[in-house]
Structure formats: structure tokens, C-alpha cells
Amino acid sequence: MKQITFLSLICLLTTLCFGQRTFILNKGSENYSAVITVENCLDGTCEGKGTIELINKKSNLPFQTLATEDLYFYIDSTQSLTVNIIELYGEQSPFIFDDFNFDGAEDLAIRNGNNSSYGGPSYDIYVYNSINKKFELSEELTTLAVENLGMFQTDHKRKRIITYGKSGCCWHIYTEYEVISQIGLVKVYEVEKDAQLGDFVTVTTRILKNNKWKSSAKQYKTSEYYK
The missing domain is CATH 2.40.128 (Lipocalin)
Structure with missing residues (x-):
């Protein structure tokens, strides 16, 4: 029993164990924090099916839950992931909060694997619909983030x-x-x-x-x- 408890502690504190992980993201967005669950993490790389539960920062209430078949990202030695970084041939964060269609509302890009040119990062692009009060997938913006060199x-x-x-x-x-x-x-x-x-x-x-x-x-x- 002591050995099992010790191994469980290692899984919580390091990325040596392969399994589902949950992360809390409080930075990067003026309006939302996020609870991120990803299917597998091993040696600093997380991938697989993922869910992103957005929390309204003002009300502290759940706002919307989004899903992806292949959420892919790296974590550092502090078990943290990056946000809002877009570097050509460099780091591209798993989550990008920005106003992609210039309508004044914050939108969200979610990494969906490595399906852009030359196996680079690809994204699902969600734009905020002010009438429906929720994020909706934009097919044409998602296409841009798949057919080119990353985001x-x-x-x-x-x-x-x-x-x-x-x-x-x-x-x-x-x-x-x-x-x-x-x-x-x-x-x-x-x-x-x-x-x-x-x-x-x-x-x-x-x-x-x-x-x-x-x-x-x-x-x-x-x-x-x-x-």
C-alpha cells in the first residue's frame, strides 16, 4: 500500500506517468479561466482527447465546454503550459485568446494536433457569437490554421x-x-x-x-x- 501511494505521488508531481491530466489556466484571457483535461501526458508532452471548460471570471460560473479529438501541447518543469504564443517555426501555444474577426469580442483557438503544413500545429478556431452568447466553430478560420504553417x-x-x-x-x-x-x-x-x-x-x-x-x-x- 505504501508503494502504491508513493507511485501515485510521483504521478502527481512529475510527468513520468502516462494518464489523464487536468490543468487550470488563469492567464491569457481577460474574460475566462479554463479547466483543461487531456487524455495522456508523458515526459512533458500531453496529447489525445481533451475538454476545455471555460469559467467566466466575473461570475466565477461555468460558461461553455469545448472538446477536441487531439489536444496537443508541452508542459515545462513547473507543470505549466503556455498561452497566446505564436512563433513561426517556434513555440505555438495550445490556446490562443484573441479577436480573430475584429468584431470586438474575444475568440479562442484550440490546438487540434499537428495537421498543418509540414506536420506543424493546427487549430480549431472558435469565434464568439454575440447573439447566441457562446463560442462557435469557424470553418474558414480553422481551414487557415490547417492549410498553412501553423496558427x-x-x-x-x-x-x-x-x-x-x-x-x-x-x-x-x-x-x-x-x-x-x-x-x-x-x-x-x-x-x-x-x-x-x-x-x-x-x-x-x-x-x-x-x-x-x-x-x-x-x-x-x-x-x-x-x-
Whole structure:
């Protein structure tokens, strides 16, 4: 019995044991804290089916429970997880609180595995519906967070959503979208960098103006452009 109790204590204090874990998240959101349950954690990596119970910080009452088939994240030596970090080719938190559609309400992105380009982080994007008073899955924003290099970024000053994509070492694309009321996402700007010729990189810029695309291209020496 003493041995069983000791092993149970180790499971609670470290990530050596494989099993369901629960975390409390109080930071990252002005409006909500969260009780997060994930199916499995081992050696600092948590993954599998997960539930996120959002708690209203003002009333301290349950607000909404969301679920994912593959909640995936890392925890550090203090048993903590990150929130609201989006780094291209770096750390991307399992939970991102932000106003993704620029309507003034806080939205939420939840990690749903590693299904974006090159096995990168992917997310389910939930936007707050002010009429129904709850978070609802946005299919088009979720698609952006799956078909590109991880989670997209937001530029609140210009009200743009920004994505990054690539193919191999030598082709990259940067894209900006606007969120148009009653219409949805509209691509308005992109920069394509094609260095597949080796010695030269062709930079093509496309801008949507008055519902028409304008395109321009310039070629640079690769060694000069990327120095």
C-alpha cells in the first residue's frame, strides 16, 4: 500500500506517468479561466482527447465546454503550459485568446494536433457569437490554421489576418486577408518568393484593389536578398 501511494505521488508531481491530466489556466484571457483535461501526458508532452471548460471570471460560473479529438501541447518543469504564443517555426501555444474577426469580442483557438503544413500545429478556431452568447466553430478560420504553417497571426491596427506558407526550401508565400461583414475572409495581399532557380529569387507582389488584382515582380540575386 505504501508503494502504491508513493507511485501515485510521483504521478502527481512529475510527468513520468502516462494518464489523464487536468490543468487550470488563469492567464491569457481577460474574460475566462479554463479547466483543461487531456487524455495522456508523458515526459512533458500531453496529447489525445481533451475538454476545455471555460469559467467566466466575473461570475466565477461555468460558461461553455469545448472538446477536441487531439489536444496537443508541452508542459515545462513547473507543470505549466503556455498561452497566446505564436512563433513561426517556434513555440505555438495550445490556446490562443484573441479577436480573430475584429468584431470586438474575444475568440479562442484550440490546438487540434499537428495537421498543418509540414506536420506543424493546427487549430480549431472558435469565434464568439454575440447573439447566441457562446463560442462557435469557424470553418474558414480553422481551414487557415490547417492549410498553412501553423496558427495565423492578426494585425489589429490594419484588421488583417496573416498566414505563411512554403514548399521545400526555396518557395515561400505571405498572405493577408480581410474579414468582410456578411461575406467572410477575402484575400487582399500576398508576396511570393521563388528561389528555386538557385542564384536568383523572384519576388512577386499581388494587391487587390477595387476587386481587381495588380501584380508586380522583381528578381534579385539570392545571395544579396537573403544576406
